[in-house]
Amino acid sequence: MAYLGDTSQILVDTTYVFTTDQKIATPDDVLTWARDVGDANKIGIIITRSDKENGIRGRNDKLILGCDKGGKYDSSESSTASKKCNCPFKIRVAPSTDGSGWNVQVIHGVHNHGLPDQYHGHPRKAHLTADVNKRVEDLTKSHVAPRHIVLDLKDQNPESVVDAKHVYRKRHMMQKEERDSRTELQTLAVVVR
Template sequence: TGKRERSNKLIFGCDRGGKHKRTDSGTQSASKKCGCPFKIRSTPTNDESGWKIDVKCGLHNHGLPDRLEGHSFIGRLTTDEKQHVADLIKRHVPHRHILLSLQDRDPENVTRITQVYKHKSVIQKEIRGPRSEIQHLFKLIEDAGYVY
């Protein structure tokens, strides 16, 4: 009747590792997965003064990408870019022009248009507060003095 505990460990793997999970819908979809075996496991030392690194497989079965486009961490908006996007959204600039503006400011920027849409959603939620979209609509109608 031993007690099983979760061990504190970190496993680092390649984002192209594993296999593509097929959907039941039958539609074709692309995947960047190629079964890359790269894996590093890290566990705390017994005296908890550091970490023990164990390289399970240090090789990749694919080359380096030409660009980091599509990686969510690299494509994140910086605080300066978030402010720039917020200013352009307030001026009702189309999303594709906002993206072009970001790329003009920094040619190495790999932000995708989905990040612009997501940031707009965050801004709208901040404006709306705890109200639902319908409640916010009624508040705007009331504030503008419309009769309904």
């Protein structure tokens, strides 16, 4: 079972699906969010480490999230689905310095194993039609909560299969686009100067 040195080793980069500028209110909310994103991408999210300073939430608190395939491979496990393979995936969650919430930082977004129903290296795209996509985008821009967006879509089309995970994912992509365009603008500003 030597995976190291095996040239066919599967690597799946999920950095962008977990990348967010959003400050999240509490560590519990972060966990819920990370599990939603994980579910949508077939990744089991676990708490690797939870540090609490003196039992009171403060500056030195942090939460490390990992993949359920992290840790040593254990040959005694019977189910292949749950086999650990030392997956290095790691997310760090810590309070923002201004105290307004918790920041999510992807330390290592690459998994060393395949994810079910996914094209390797290409995180699964939500099956949203252009119309639904636009609606999600508009409502997200108006700061409508994901669960309300889902209800809205169900109102318009009772057969809607869009769930909160799709909405979260869409939102992350929007944030990423926004960040990219901001970077572009900054680059332009530097050039103009």
